[in-house]
Amino acid sequence: MPTSVKNLQYLKATNQASILRHLATMGPTSRVELAHKLGLSKMAITNLVADMIQDDLVFETDQKISHNGMTGRKSIALDIPDCRINAVGLFIERFAIHCNAMDIKGRQFYYDKLPIPPESDNAAAMEIIFRLLDRLFQKYSEDTFSGIGISSIGPVDLNSVTILHPTNFYHISNLPVGKFLREKTRLPIFMLNCMSAAALAERLYGNAKNCNHVVYLGLGSGVGAGAVINGNIFTGSKGFASELGHMSIDPIRGRKCFCGQRGCLETYTSTYSILKRLRYPSMEQLLKDIEANCFTDKAREELSTFYQAVRSAIIAIANIYDPEMIVVGDQGSQLLEPYLPKLQKELHILMIQHDLHDITLTTSAFQNQTSLIGAPSIIFDRIFSKVLPPFNGIKAS
Amino acid sequence: MPTSVKNLQYLKATNQASILRHLATMGPTSRVELAHKLGLSKMAITNLVADMIQDDLVFETDQKISHNGMTGRKSIALDIPDCRINAVGLFIERFAIHCNAMDIKGRQFYYDKLPIPPESDNAAAMEIIFRLLDRLFQKYSEDTFSGIGISSIGPVDLNSVTILHPTNFYHISNLPVGKFLREKTRLPIFMLNCMSAAALAERLYGNAKNCNHVVYLGLGSGVGAGAVINGNIFTGSKGFASELGHMSIDPIRGRKCFCGQRGCLETYTSTYSILKRLRYPSMEQLLKDIEANCFTDKAREELSTFYQAVRSAIIAIANIYDPEMIVVGDQGSQLLEPYLPKLQKELHILMIQHDLHDITLTTSAFQNQTSLIGAPSIIFDRIFSKVLPPFNGIKAS
DSSP, X not given: OHHHHHHHHHHHHHHHHHHHHHHHHHOXXXXXXXXXXXXXXXXXXXXXXXXXXXXXXXXXXXXXXXXXXXXXXXXXXXXXXXXXXXXXXXXXXXXXXXXXXXXXXXXXXXXXXXXXXXXXXXXXXXXXXXXXXXXXXXXXXXXXXXXXXXXXXXXXXXXTTXXXXXXXXXXXXXXXXXXXXXXXXXXXEEEEEHHHHHHHHHHHXXXXXXXXXXXXXXXXXXXXXXXXXXXXXXXXXXXXXXXXXXXXXXXXXXXXXXXXXXXXXXXXXXXXXXXXXXXXSOHXXXXXXXXXXXXXXXXXHHHHHHHHHHHHHHHHHHHHHOOSEEEEESTHXXXXXXXXHHHHHHHHHHSTTTTTOOOEXXXXXXXXXXXXXXHHHHHHHHHHTTSSOSSOOTTTO | OHHHHHHHHHHHHHHHHHHHHHHHHHOOEEHHHHHHHHTOOHHHHHHHHHHHHHTTSOEEEEEEEEOTTOOSOEEEEEEOOTTSSEEEEEEEOSSEEEEEXXXXXXXXXXXXXXXXXXXXXXXXXXXXXXXXXXXXXXXXXXXXXXXXXXXESSOEETTTTEEOOOTTOXXXXXXXXXXXXXXXXXXXXXXXXXXXXHHHHHHHXXXXXXXXXXXXXXXXXXXXXXXEETTEEEOTTTSOOOOGGGOBSOTTTSOBOTTSOBXXXXXXXXXXHHHHHHTOSOHHHHHHHHHTTOOOHHHHHHHHHHHHHHHHHHHHHHHHHXXXXXXXXXXXXXXXXXXXXXXXXXXXXXXXXXXTOOOEEEEOTTGGGHHHHHHHHHHHHHHHTTSSOSSOOTTTO
């Protein structure tokens, strides 16, 4: 019966992926604790782990840990070897492309970056990507990695791994990154927009590790969000979900937005818009002046508008997504940092079911690096969801 | 190996649930077509269907249908017997409790309703529910049904099947409907808020049958939404998701809302708010006057504000959920009907990725009955998701 054999393999792979996920994101764990956390019998865990030890996916540490809630007996902790399962990350943002390499436990062991010169076109962008990969693969052979995760400025087409037409992205448009990369590498390639990738980074390795429902709000030169719902990244039907930046908070009299609406959140909360309106050269300068309390009235007003708009966004996120946690990231989150306790309080007063649950509001664990950490996280998420095997199979084939 | 046996049963049950779902929602289908639609081999379908025929879940109709895209050969269509798998629905709204009975193919074969007298408390509400069920079970024995689905005014606690504290709901508050019902019946009981239930009704039996991503926007005396994401109802972490009514479109200068914010969508789009501001006795009267073009300037202005607010909501839904379809329902959707083509056009201009995909905007297939049809749909959705077996097992036990 080939069908049932395939099905049993399927179940085994699913359970092994769950073990990998737990060890990679929650750290060393005993067999007993794994059985408890994953809802499997101790016998099942022992069998699954035995195979994983054989495959060098898991090893027994010297560490003995006591069972959760039990005293006395201690068990050997299992762990994943460092740099045993790795992924390449490409983070494509407006002014630069970043390349990193990370292991499944979230340890970044390589980082590189090249700027995107103004007026670049598709060919120029691909050349930068190829140069970054060449430099990486000179140091680490291709079969070190389980895949390449691409965290890109949106909009992107997830299925064809294509950057569609980001606004103000020089002459880069409809760039089929996946197609070109497949001519160069046999590694599996997956893409998400950089907001979704950031949400994954927080969920797997950041401040939202235990949360199945997380929204990441990115306040950068553009504004958007990424969401994890029931433990899975939420892409919508076509991959364009969570475009929070174009939720209008003043559709009649608000600021004009390039999208055609008025009053879009982005027009009040993007660092691009704030810097332009205040004629500041950089966020660094603005943050410095804020710290020195060296404000113009106009700046004070603009920051107050920023704060109010973010508050509306946070309340809307709470009411629409009902997450366990909201993580605010990217440069604009630094402007918000001093107001975070106040905002958390207002959220708990103003969200509609405020008396029935709490939603934790926090800033990103990775500061401005969340979308970068998100890039290899895309591959690990696929491994944890069993879409990808832990190894790329290039050597074997 | 008891584990693998359990696992094979699990896979069989999953596949049979998929067959049930297809036949129940898409109508009579041949084995070949089922194999094609569900991605299973024809042999697997034949085996699965044989068992289902034995259990009287499926029968061979007299009808022969040609395969999709093939000419010539025709195959016997399979169907589910009428009223073979049934559920009870309870729809608890502000002024009344409705009880219906529906089969898995979406045929309602029983309907009853009792008003909730003003000043009712928890005991009075439960008495009404019990009376409705007594009257139903006098006509159809309990084991006719696979479960009781409750579609209720929110907020509700899904796990404990409790109505929490709806605003202006007399003295009804923290009512553990599930606990009381379990003293009376052994049928499985599941609850959703009435917006989520409405989304399920549209997804299973209404205008969104083929859509895995649907948002239902309910414009009634309250305003809210329900969403199906990747084919599953989206509840959020605590069951309070999609509270669209409290997305603010004018947080600084907008109308005051009971939630503490200003400018909530609900203050512009709920029928309660519109009728109150225009001092109209009923929606019927308002709709009549609109048809007769018998408007005051104030009414014209109010309706224009209503339209603009709904437009903002629809665009926000498109940008946030990226659904395939948006279904507008409840009484307020009648006010919207004449503007629907215009709204669809504006949506396609103003949603952020408008050049990359279409989102269909439509009104509900069930007019004001969507949340009522949603109630038994909750049970069928659980059967299709294999959370519940097709039969309640009461007779067998």
